[in-house]
Amino acid sequence: MRTLIKGATILTMRSEEPFIGDILIEGDRIADIQPSISTQADTVINGEGMAAMPGLINAHQHTPMSLLRAFSDDLRLMEWLDKKMLPAEAQMTPEDIYWGAKLAMAEMIKSGTTAFADMYIHMNEIAAAVEETGMRASLTRGLVFLENDGGRRMTEALDLIQRWSGKAEGRITTMLGPHSPYTVPPQPFRELIALAEQENIPLHTHLAETKEEVVKIRETYNQTPAEYLFHLGMFEKAHVLLAHSVHLNRRDIGYLKGMRGGVSHNPVSNLKLGCGIAPVKDMIEQGITTGLGTDGAGSATTLDMFEEIRAASWLQKLDYGDPTKLPAFDALSMATTGSAALLNIAHETGTLEAGKKADIILIHLKKPHLQPVHNLLSLLAYSANGADVDTTIINGKIVMQGRQLLTIDEEELMKQVSIRSKRIVEGI
Ligand SMILES: N[C@@H](CCSC[C@H]1O[C@@H](n2cnc3c(=O)[nH]cnc32)[C@H](O)[C@@H]1O)C(=O)O
Numbered sequence: 500m501r502t503l504i505k506g507a508t509i510l511t512m513r514s515e516e517p518f519i520g521d522i523l524i525e526g527d528r529i530a531d532i533q534p535s536i537s538t539q540a541d542t543v544i545n546g547e548g549m550a551a552m553p554g555l556i557n558a559h560q561h562t563p564m565s566l567l568r569a570f571s572d573d574l575r576l577m578e579w580l581d582k583k584m585l586p587a588e589a590q591m592t593p594e595d596i597y598w599g600a601k602l603a604m605a606e607m608i609k610s611g612t613t614a615f616a617d618m619y620i621h622m623n624e625i626a627a628a629v630e631e632t633g634m635r636a637s638l639t640r641g642l643v644f645l646e647n648d649g650g651r652r653m654t655e656a657l658d659l660i661q662r663w664s665g666k667a668e669g670r671i672t673t674m675l676g677p678h679s680p681y682t683v684p685p686q687p688f689r690e691l692i693a694l695a696e697q698e699n700i701p702l703h704t705h706l707a708e709t710k711e712e713v714v715k716i717r718e719t720y721n722q723t724p725a726e727y728l729f730h731l732g733m734f735e736k737a738h739v740l741l742a743h744s745v746h747l748n749r750r751d752i753g754y755l756k757g758m759r760g761g762v763s764h765n766p767v768s769n770l771k772l773g774c775g776i777a778p779v780k781d782m783i784e785q786g787i788t789t790g791l792g793t794d795g796a797g798s799a800t801t802l803d804m805f806e807e808i809r810a811a812s813w814l815q816k817l818d819y820g821d822p823t824k825l826p827a828f829d830a831l832s833m834a835t836t837g838s839a840a841l842l843n844i845a846h847e848t849g850t851l852e853a854g855k856k857a858d859i860i861l862i863h864l865k866k867p868h869l870q871p872v873h874n875l876l877s878l879l880a881y882s883a884n885g886a887d888v889d890t891t892i893i894n895g896k897i898v899m900q901g902r903q904l905l906t907i908d909e910e911e912l913m914k915q916v917s918i919r920s921k922r923i924v925e926g927i
Pocket residue numbers: 561580584585588618619620640641642643652678679705708768794795798
């Protein structure tokens with residue numbers, strides 16, 4: 500299969516300079532990018548008036564929580580989790596998880612996201628949805644060790660890794676997921692780190708999301724959350740994906756320096772839950788890889804990565820009282836090359852270049868809020884939103900064109916979501 504995109508304004512994210520040109524896709528990879536390519540193709544896409552850029556990568560998600568969107572807002576994180584989210588999750592059947600994940604994937608594809616990192620339960624169902632929708636994903640079974648059935652969760656985590664790593668034409672990868680410093684005690688945490696190092700499996704966890712977490716870890720271990728992970732040996736060998744990392748002091752940032760992996764900043768979720776502003780600029784200055792994520796739709800409400808790009812940039816400007824901080828290209832880099840590195844797939848995705856996987860989005864520029872095109876980087880970072888994405892290509896396959904989803908039956912999806920979402924929250 501050869502697909503040719505003609506005459507698009509191409510932003511490769513390898514360089515800051517857009518240019519008008521053509522992109523040739525062969526199978527699942529980009530074969531060539533040039534100002535002009537004349538060749539035969541099975542499908543030709545007219546890219547005129549469109550920007551072509553790498554698909555956005557959502558580095559921290561809980562996809563089935565899309566079924567809990569707008570169910571419970573305006574609460575503190577711990578109360579929201581304990582009183583609303585966990586009871587609702589306990590009501591979710593594997594089929595609910597499948598449809599919730601599919602709802603999230605429909606929204607992601609429609610807003611230009613081509614890959615994501617997910618941490619949840621019933622991962623078989625999420626993996627099946629990834630296989631069908633055509634998305635790229637890094638899947639993690641979230642592990643909490645507060646009750647007695649930690650063993651069952653661990654079996655599920657290992658089963659996911661064995662069954663799904665490298666599956667769906669290589670689109671699925673997996674991680675091990677100790678949920679957070681406040682839900683995993685030192686001994687199981689150490690065992691997970693040892694296993695990750697032994698088997699070369701990346702780790703995905705939450706870190707220092709709220710002030711309450713900082714207080715709790717201080718009371719329990721007389722450490723900061725970052726110190727807790729550092730002394731467990733978390734940042735020595737394994738690739739680690741840290742979500743949030745809002746409350747880090749200078750010394751904490753030092754602990755992360757030189758780590759494999761990095762931090763998924765989730766600015767909209769942090770804003771809405773009143774968590775604080777993550778020290779993104781300081782982390783970048785220390786060479787720590789930073790990417791962007793939404794967190795679940797239960798907290799962030801939408802999965803639109805353009806909102807995250809904008810919020811990330813504007814929060815750093817506000818925090819420093821300095822509009823030169825985190826300029827457009829840097830914020831766009833977080834959502835592409837940064838997140839790709841966090842998912843450990845930077846060799847395959849994150850930029851448009853020959854040889855890489857064809858994960859490409861086309862954004863309609865002929866719209867009042869996207870004209871004139873003085874500076875494409877500014878428009879994409881500060882003005883575009885998910886609904887401006889016209890075409891989404893993942894692994895060389897067109898999964899949305901003209902805003903029509905090609906791998907998901909939207910009508911059936913809406914029907915399932917309506918019935919299931921009501922049943923889940925009954926009595927909570
Ligand atoms: N609770 C699961 C294991 C964790 S999966 C990932 C978990 O992260 C939770 N979660 C969602 N958003 C956040 C957040 O912002 N901070 C911490 N946890 C979150 C989510 O509700 C889900 O329970 C079990 O019983 O086995």
